[in-house]
Amino acid sequence: VTSDSRPDDEAGETEEALYRPPPRRRRGGCVRWLVGFALVACVGGLCGAAYYLFGYRTMPARRPQAGNGVRAAVPVAGQDSQAGTEGGYTAPPVEENQVRVFFTPDGVKLQAQVIDLPQAMSTHERLRFAMEELLRGPTGGKLKSAVPEGVQLRAAFIRDDTAVVDLSAAATRSLGGPMAEALCAYAVVNTAALNLAGVKAARILIDGQAVAVLWEQVDLTGPLAPDLSLIQR
Amino acid sequence: VLTRNSAAAAPDLGGRLSILTGAVGRALVALRVDSSPVASNSGYRIFTAGATLDPLSKQYGGGQSPVSLPSEMAYLPYQELSVELARMVDTELARAGLTGAPDRLRQAPFYLLRRADMPAVCLTLGYGSNDRDRSRMNDAAFVESAARAVAQALLDLDRRLQETAGGTNR
Numbered sequence: 001v002t003s004d005s006r007p008d009d010e011a012g013e014t015e016e017a018l019y020r021p022p023p024r025r026r027r028g029g030c031v032r033w034l035v036g037f038a039l040v041a042c043v044g045g046l047c048g049a050a051y052y053l054f055g056y057r058t059m060p061a062r063r064p065q066a067g068n069g070v071r072a073a074v075p076v077a078g079q080d081s082q083a084g085t086e087g088g089y090t091a092p093p094v095e096e097n098q099v100r101v102f103f104t105p106d107g108v109k110l111q112a113q114v115i116d117l118p119q120a121m122s123t124h125e126r127l128r129f130a131m132e133e134l135l136r137g138p139t140g141g142k143l144k145s146a147v148p149e150g151v152q153l154r155a156a157f158i159r160d161d162t163a164v165v166d167l168s169a170a171a172t173r174s175l176g177g178p179m180a181e182a183l184c185a186y187a188v189v190n191t192a193a194l195n196l197a198g199v200k201a202a203r204i205l206i207d208g209q210a211v212a213v214l215w216e217q218v219d220l221t222g223p224l225a226p227d228l229s230l231i232q233r
Numbered sequence: 234v235l236t237r238n239s240a241a242a243a244p245d246l247g248g249r250l251s252i253l254t255g256a257v258g259r260a261l262v263a264l265r266v267d268s269s270p271v272a273s274n275s276g277y278r279i280f281t282a283g284a285t286l287d288p289l290s291k292q293y294g295g296g297q298s299p300v301s302l303p304s305e306m307a308y309l310p311y312q313e314l315s316v317e318l319a320r321m322v323d324t325e326l327a328r329a330g331l332t333g334a335p336d337r338l339r340q341a342p343f344y345l346l347r348r349a350d351m352p353a354v355c356l357t358l359g360y361g362s363n364d365r366d367r368s369r370m371n372d373a374a375f376v377e378s379a380a381r382a383v384a385q386a387l388l389d390l391d392r393r394l395q396e397t398a399g400g401t402n403r
Contacts, residue, residue: 177360213344227283229339
Protein backbone atom coordinates (compact mmCIF):
# COMPACT_ATOMS: atom_id res chain seq x y z
CA VAL A 1 0.00 0.00 0.00
CA THR A 2 1.41 3.24 -0.99
CA SER A 3 0.99 6.39 0.99
CA ASP A 4 -0.45 8.21 -1.98
CA SER A 5 -4.03 9.27 -1.53
CA ARG A 6 -6.41 8.58 -4.24
CA PRO A 7 -7.63 11.43 -6.39
CA ASP A 8 -10.73 13.08 -5.01
CA ASP A 9 -12.34 13.26 -8.35
CA GLU A 10 -12.35 9.54 -8.77
CA ALA A 11 -15.87 8.74 -9.81
CA GLY A 12 -18.07 6.72 -7.53
CA GLU A 13 -16.23 5.66 -4.41
CA THR A 14 -16.98 2.09 -3.60
CA GLU A 15 -17.80 0.80 -0.13
CA GLU A 16 -14.42 -0.84 -0.07
CA ALA A 17 -12.86 2.49 -0.67
CA LEU A 18 -14.82 4.04 2.19
CA TYR A 19 -13.48 1.46 4.64
CA ARG A 20 -10.00 1.62 3.32
CA PRO A 21 -7.51 2.11 6.20
CA PRO A 22 -6.09 5.59 6.45
CA PRO A 23 -2.99 6.17 4.40
CA ARG A 24 0.35 5.71 6.08
CA ARG A 25 2.31 8.77 6.89
CA ARG A 26 4.87 9.53 4.37
CA ARG A 27 8.48 8.78 5.25
CA GLY A 28 9.30 12.46 4.69
CA GLY A 29 7.28 13.47 7.77
CA CYS A 30 9.22 11.09 9.98
CA VAL A 31 12.51 12.42 8.68
CA ARG A 32 11.38 15.95 9.42
CA TRP A 33 10.64 14.98 12.99
CA LEU A 34 14.01 13.34 13.33
CA VAL A 35 15.81 16.37 11.87
CA GLY A 36 13.86 18.69 14.16
CA PHE A 37 14.71 16.61 17.18
CA ALA A 38 18.36 16.52 16.19
CA LEU A 39 18.42 20.30 15.79
CA VAL A 40 16.87 20.84 19.20
CA ALA A 41 19.36 18.43 20.73
CA CYS A 42 22.27 20.19 19.01
CA VAL A 43 21.13 23.64 20.14
CA GLY A 44 20.62 22.38 23.67
CA GLY A 45 24.02 20.74 23.66
CA LEU A 46 25.72 23.86 22.35
CA CYS A 47 24.00 26.02 24.96
CA GLY A 48 25.08 23.62 27.68
CA ALA A 49 28.67 23.58 26.42
CA ALA A 50 28.75 27.38 26.18
CA TYR A 51 27.41 27.70 29.70
CA TYR A 52 30.00 25.23 30.93
CA LEU A 53 32.89 26.88 29.15
CA PHE A 54 32.05 30.54 29.51
CA GLY A 55 29.34 30.81 32.07
CA TYR A 56 29.76 31.12 35.74
CA ARG A 57 30.11 27.78 37.39
CA THR A 58 28.55 27.78 40.78
CA MET A 59 30.73 26.01 43.26
CA PRO A 60 29.35 22.91 44.85
CA ALA A 61 27.81 23.61 48.17
CA ARG A 62 29.27 22.08 51.21
CA ARG A 63 26.94 19.77 52.96
CA PRO A 64 25.92 20.52 56.50
CA GLN A 65 27.21 18.17 59.11
CA ALA A 66 24.80 16.58 61.46
CA GLY A 67 23.73 19.05 64.07
CA ASN A 68 25.43 22.00 62.45
CA GLY A 69 24.13 23.34 59.21
CA VAL A 70 26.38 26.36 59.02
CA ARG A 71 29.97 25.50 59.79
CA ALA A 72 30.16 22.26 57.87
CA ALA A 73 32.97 23.36 55.62
CA VAL A 74 34.30 21.48 52.70
CA PRO A 75 36.91 23.51 50.85
CA VAL A 76 35.94 23.95 47.28
CA ALA A 77 37.67 25.38 44.29
CA GLY A 78 37.40 29.10 43.86
CA GLN A 79 35.21 30.57 41.23
CA ASP A 80 36.49 30.79 37.72
CA SER A 81 38.89 33.63 37.51
CA GLN A 82 38.01 36.08 34.82
CA ALA A 83 40.74 37.39 32.58
CA GLY A 84 42.06 40.16 34.77
CA THR A 85 39.70 42.24 36.78
CA GLU A 86 37.51 44.97 35.50
CA GLY A 87 36.21 47.83 37.52
CA GLY A 88 32.50 47.49 37.89
CA TYR A 89 32.47 43.76 37.22
CA THR A 90 29.78 42.06 39.17
CA ALA A 91 29.99 38.33 39.64
CA PRO A 92 26.75 36.40 39.63
CA PRO A 93 25.54 35.57 43.10
CA VAL A 94 25.86 32.10 44.54
CA GLU A 95 22.76 30.13 45.39
CA GLU A 96 20.24 32.04 47.39
CA ASN A 97 20.87 29.95 50.48
CA GLN A 98 24.66 30.18 50.37
CA VAL A 99 27.54 32.59 50.65
CA ARG A 100 31.15 32.15 49.61
CA VAL A 101 33.85 33.23 51.99
CA PHE A 102 37.46 33.70 50.98
CA PHE A 103 40.41 32.22 52.84
CA THR A 104 43.94 31.44 51.74
CA PRO A 105 45.41 28.01 51.10
CA ASP A 106 48.99 29.22 50.65
CA GLY A 107 49.44 32.86 51.64
CA VAL A 108 49.42 33.88 47.99
CA LYS A 109 45.95 33.06 46.64
CA LEU A 110 42.39 33.15 47.91
CA GLN A 111 40.07 30.19 47.88
CA ALA A 112 36.36 30.18 48.54
CA GLN A 113 34.42 28.11 50.97
CA VAL A 114 30.72 27.94 50.28
CA ILE A 115 28.68 28.14 53.44
CA ASP A 116 25.00 27.36 53.67
CA LEU A 117 22.85 30.01 55.26
CA PRO A 118 21.07 28.75 58.37
CA GLN A 119 17.86 30.46 57.28
CA ALA A 120 16.49 32.83 54.68
CA MET A 121 18.21 36.21 54.94
CA SER A 122 17.84 39.69 53.58
CA THR A 123 20.68 41.18 51.56
CA HIS A 124 22.06 43.04 54.55
CA GLU A 125 21.84 39.98 56.79
CA ARG A 126 23.56 37.96 54.10
CA LEU A 127 26.44 40.44 53.96
CA ARG A 128 26.78 40.44 57.71
CA PHE A 129 26.66 36.66 57.86
CA ALA A 130 29.38 36.33 55.20
CA MET A 131 31.64 38.79 56.99
CA GLU A 132 31.14 37.09 60.34
CA GLU A 133 32.05 33.77 58.76
CA LEU A 134 35.15 35.36 57.27
CA LEU A 135 36.29 36.69 60.62
CA ARG A 136 35.49 33.39 62.33
CA GLY A 137 37.95 31.66 60.00
CA PRO A 138 37.86 28.50 57.93
CA THR A 139 36.61 25.20 59.20
CA GLY A 140 38.74 22.19 58.46
CA GLY A 141 40.95 21.66 55.49
CA LYS A 142 44.19 23.47 54.87
CA LEU A 143 42.75 26.92 54.49
CA LYS A 144 43.89 29.76 56.69
CA SER A 145 42.32 33.08 57.43
CA ALA A 146 43.93 36.00 55.63
CA VAL A 147 42.49 38.36 58.24
CA PRO A 148 44.31 38.76 61.56
CA GLU A 149 42.83 37.05 64.58
CA GLY A 150 40.71 39.11 66.91
CA VAL A 151 39.19 41.41 64.32
CA GLN A 152 35.56 42.13 65.10
CA LEU A 153 32.80 43.16 62.72
CA ARG A 154 31.31 46.44 63.90
CA ALA A 155 28.86 46.93 61.06
CA ALA A 156 28.14 45.81 57.53
CA PHE A 157 25.69 47.49 55.22
CA ILE A 158 25.10 48.34 51.61
CA ARG A 159 25.02 51.81 50.15
CA ASP A 160 24.09 52.00 46.49
CA ASP A 161 26.34 49.48 44.76
CA THR A 162 28.97 49.37 47.50
CA ALA A 163 29.19 47.09 50.50
CA VAL A 164 30.51 48.94 53.53
CA VAL A 165 32.35 46.83 56.11
CA ASP A 166 33.33 48.36 59.42
CA LEU A 167 36.08 46.43 61.20
CA SER A 168 37.56 46.86 64.65
CA ALA A 169 40.99 48.43 65.14
CA ALA A 170 42.58 44.99 65.43
CA ALA A 171 42.51 44.92 61.64
CA THR A 172 45.29 47.48 61.58
CA ARG A 173 47.77 45.08 63.16
CA SER A 174 50.81 44.60 60.94
CA LEU A 175 50.68 41.60 58.65
CA GLY A 176 54.32 41.61 57.71
CA GLY A 177 54.33 42.41 54.05
CA PRO A 178 52.56 43.61 50.92
CA MET A 179 51.30 40.22 49.73
CA ALA A 180 49.73 39.43 53.07
CA GLU A 181 48.21 42.91 53.16
CA ALA A 182 46.75 42.59 49.67
CA LEU A 183 45.37 39.13 50.52
CA CYS A 184 43.74 40.39 53.69
CA ALA A 185 42.18 43.40 51.98
CA TYR A 186 40.79 41.28 49.16
CA ALA A 187 39.59 38.50 51.44
CA VAL A 188 37.32 41.18 52.91
CA VAL A 189 36.48 42.89 49.62
CA ASN A 190 35.83 39.70 47.65
CA THR A 191 33.71 38.21 50.42
CA ALA A 192 31.69 41.41 50.70
CA ALA A 193 31.31 42.11 47.01
CA LEU A 194 30.99 38.67 45.40
CA ASN A 195 28.01 37.44 47.37
CA LEU A 196 25.45 40.05 46.57
CA ALA A 197 23.87 40.84 43.24
CA GLY A 198 24.34 44.47 42.27
CA VAL A 199 27.25 45.10 44.63
CA LYS A 200 30.32 46.11 42.66
CA ALA A 201 32.82 47.09 45.31
CA ALA A 202 33.48 47.23 49.03
CA ARG A 203 34.56 50.01 51.31
CA ILE A 204 36.47 49.19 54.48
CA LEU A 205 36.08 51.35 57.57
CA ILE A 206 38.11 51.00 60.76
CA ASP A 207 36.35 51.63 64.05
CA GLY A 208 33.62 53.48 62.25
CA GLN A 209 36.01 55.85 60.57
CA ALA A 210 37.07 56.19 56.97
CA VAL A 211 40.82 55.75 56.92
CA ALA A 212 43.10 56.67 54.05
CA VAL A 213 45.57 53.85 54.44
CA LEU A 214 45.65 50.44 56.07
CA TRP A 215 48.97 48.98 57.22
CA GLU A 216 50.67 52.06 55.77
CA GLN A 217 50.15 50.46 52.41
CA VAL A 218 46.65 49.70 51.16
CA ASP A 219 44.74 52.71 49.87
CA LEU A 220 41.31 52.85 51.50
CA THR A 221 40.29 56.32 50.40
CA GLY A 222 37.63 54.76 48.19
CA PRO A 223 35.87 51.50 47.58
CA LEU A 224 37.86 48.59 46.17
CA ALA A 225 36.56 46.38 43.41
CA PRO A 226 37.02 42.64 43.94
CA ASP A 227 40.23 41.12 42.64
CA LEU A 228 39.37 37.93 40.84
CA SER A 229 42.96 37.31 39.80
CA LEU A 230 43.79 36.44 43.40
CA ILE A 231 41.31 33.59 43.44
CA GLN A 232 42.82 30.17 42.99
CA ARG A 233 41.56 28.44 39.86
CA VAL B 234 66.33 59.99 46.50
CA LEU B 235 65.83 57.79 49.52
CA THR B 236 62.70 58.48 51.55
CA ARG B 237 64.50 56.99 54.54
CA ASN B 238 67.75 55.28 55.31
CA SER B 239 66.79 53.71 58.60
CA ALA B 240 63.66 52.35 60.18
CA ALA B 241 63.89 54.85 63.03
CA ALA B 242 63.81 57.81 60.68
CA ALA B 243 60.85 56.64 58.69
CA PRO B 244 58.54 59.49 57.75
CA ASP B 245 54.82 58.76 57.55
CA LEU B 246 53.15 58.20 54.22
CA GLY B 247 52.32 61.88 53.80
CA GLY B 248 55.96 62.71 54.40
CA ARG B 249 57.08 60.13 51.92
CA LEU B 250 54.62 61.44 49.37
CA SER B 251 55.95 64.96 49.92
CA ILE B 252 59.46 63.72 49.27
CA LEU B 253 58.25 62.08 46.08
CA THR B 254 56.36 65.14 44.93
CA GLY B 255 59.27 67.44 45.54
CA ALA B 256 61.88 65.10 44.16
CA VAL B 257 63.34 65.37 40.73
CA GLY B 258 63.07 61.63 40.25
CA ARG B 259 61.40 60.06 37.29
CA ALA B 260 60.32 56.80 38.85
CA LEU B 261 59.57 55.25 42.22
CA VAL B 262 60.76 51.84 43.38
CA ALA B 263 59.46 51.10 46.86
CA LEU B 264 61.51 48.35 48.51
CA ARG B 265 59.84 46.01 50.98
CA VAL B 266 60.27 42.59 52.50
CA ASP B 267 57.31 40.23 52.52
CA SER B 268 56.16 37.75 55.12
CA SER B 269 53.84 34.78 55.07
CA PRO B 270 52.50 32.21 57.51
CA VAL B 271 53.49 29.64 54.89
CA ALA B 272 57.24 29.27 55.40
CA SER B 273 57.87 27.85 51.94
CA ASN B 274 56.73 31.03 50.18
CA SER B 275 59.78 32.71 48.74
CA GLY B 276 61.07 34.91 45.95
CA TYR B 277 60.74 38.50 44.89
CA ARG B 278 57.48 40.05 43.72
CA ILE B 279 56.72 43.34 41.99
CA PHE B 280 53.50 45.26 42.54
CA THR B 281 52.00 48.03 40.45
CA ALA B 282 48.94 50.09 41.24
CA GLY B 283 45.90 48.44 39.79
CA ALA B 284 43.76 50.64 37.60
CA THR B 285 41.56 47.68 36.83
CA LEU B 286 40.95 47.15 40.53
CA ASP B 287 39.56 50.61 40.99
CA PRO B 288 35.80 50.80 40.51
CA LEU B 289 36.07 54.47 39.64
CA SER B 290 38.80 54.17 37.05
CA LYS B 291 36.46 53.69 34.11
CA GLN B 292 34.51 56.77 35.02
CA TYR B 293 37.61 58.86 34.76
CA GLY B 294 38.63 57.73 31.34
CA GLY B 295 41.08 55.03 32.31
CA GLY B 296 44.01 57.39 32.50
CA GLN B 297 43.54 59.17 29.21
CA SER B 298 42.78 62.55 30.71
CA PRO B 299 45.13 63.40 33.57
CA VAL B 300 43.91 66.98 33.72
CA SER B 301 40.44 66.01 34.85
CA LEU B 302 41.60 63.37 37.29
CA PRO B 303 41.15 63.90 40.99
CA SER B 304 44.41 63.77 42.89
CA GLU B 305 43.88 60.26 44.15
CA MET B 306 43.67 58.98 40.60
CA ALA B 307 46.98 60.48 39.56
CA TYR B 308 48.53 57.08 39.07
CA LEU B 309 46.39 56.25 36.09
CA PRO B 310 48.43 58.16 33.50
CA TYR B 311 51.48 56.21 34.64
CA GLN B 312 49.83 52.83 34.73
CA GLU B 313 51.34 51.53 31.51
CA LEU B 314 54.78 52.88 32.34
CA SER B 315 54.57 51.37 35.81
CA VAL B 316 53.81 47.97 34.34
CA GLU B 317 56.68 48.45 31.91
CA LEU B 318 59.00 49.37 34.76
CA ALA B 319 57.85 46.28 36.65
CA ARG B 320 58.73 44.12 33.66
CA MET B 321 62.13 45.81 33.34
CA VAL B 322 62.90 45.25 37.01
CA ASP B 323 61.75 41.64 36.69
CA THR B 324 63.97 41.09 33.66
CA GLU B 325 67.01 42.55 35.35
CA LEU B 326 66.47 40.67 38.60
CA ALA B 327 66.09 37.41 36.71
CA ARG B 328 69.23 38.23 34.73
CA ALA B 329 71.04 38.79 38.02
CA GLY B 330 70.02 35.31 39.09
CA LEU B 331 67.37 36.22 41.65
CA THR B 332 64.40 33.92 41.98
CA GLY B 333 60.94 35.35 41.63
CA ALA B 334 57.70 34.11 43.13
CA PRO B 335 55.52 32.20 40.64
CA ASP B 336 53.07 35.09 40.25
CA ARG B 337 55.60 37.82 40.76
CA LEU B 338 53.95 40.61 38.76
CA ARG B 339 50.87 41.71 40.61
CA GLN B 340 48.51 44.65 40.93
CA ALA B 341 47.57 46.07 44.29
CA PRO B 342 45.91 49.28 45.49
CA PHE B 343 48.94 50.60 47.35
CA TYR B 344 48.83 54.19 48.48
CA LEU B 345 52.18 55.50 47.27
CA LEU B 346 51.98 53.66 43.98
CA ARG B 347 48.63 55.28 43.29
CA ARG B 348 49.68 58.76 44.22
CA ALA B 349 53.20 59.01 42.94
CA ASP B 350 53.27 61.39 40.03
CA MET B 351 55.59 59.06 38.15
CA PRO B 352 55.88 55.40 37.16
CA ALA B 353 55.93 53.45 40.41
CA VAL B 354 56.43 49.87 41.56
CA CYS B 355 56.76 48.14 44.91
CA LEU B 356 59.46 45.47 44.96
CA THR B 357 59.50 42.87 47.70
CA LEU B 358 62.93 41.28 47.58
CA GLY B 359 61.90 38.13 49.38
CA TYR B 360 60.18 36.69 52.42
CA GLY B 361 61.53 37.31 55.86
CA SER B 362 59.55 34.24 56.91
CA ASN B 363 61.58 32.02 54.58
CA ASP B 364 64.98 30.92 55.87
CA ARG B 365 66.65 30.92 52.47
CA ASP B 366 65.30 34.34 51.50
CA ARG B 367 66.22 35.78 54.86
CA SER B 368 69.82 34.60 54.66
CA ARG B 369 70.07 35.89 51.09
CA MET B 370 68.77 39.31 52.02
CA ASN B 371 71.42 39.49 54.72
CA ASP B 372 74.08 38.71 52.15
CA ALA B 373 75.85 41.84 50.88
CA ALA B 374 76.47 40.29 47.47
CA PHE B 375 72.77 39.58 47.03
CA VAL B 376 71.83 43.11 48.02
CA GLU B 377 74.45 44.50 45.67
CA SER B 378 73.23 42.45 42.72
CA ALA B 379 69.60 43.36 43.45
CA ALA B 380 70.49 47.05 43.66
CA ARG B 381 72.39 46.88 40.39
CA ALA B 382 69.46 45.14 38.72
CA VAL B 383 67.01 47.80 39.91
CA ALA B 384 69.39 50.56 38.82
CA GLN B 385 69.71 49.01 35.38
CA ALA B 386 65.93 48.78 35.09
CA LEU B 387 65.64 52.45 36.01
CA LEU B 388 68.22 53.33 33.35
CA ASP B 389 66.24 51.28 30.83
CA LEU B 390 63.07 53.13 31.77
CA ASP B 391 64.86 56.46 31.51
CA ARG B 392 66.07 55.55 28.04
CA ARG B 393 62.55 54.51 27.12
CA LEU B 394 61.13 57.80 28.39
CA GLN B 395 63.65 59.82 26.44
CA GLU B 396 62.91 57.86 23.29
CA THR B 397 59.19 58.38 23.62
CA ALA B 398 58.13 61.62 22.04
CA GLY B 399 55.74 63.47 24.31
CA GLY B 400 56.34 61.00 27.10
CA THR B 401 56.28 61.85 30.77
CA ASN B 402 59.91 62.95 30.77
CA ARG B 403 60.47 65.36 33.58
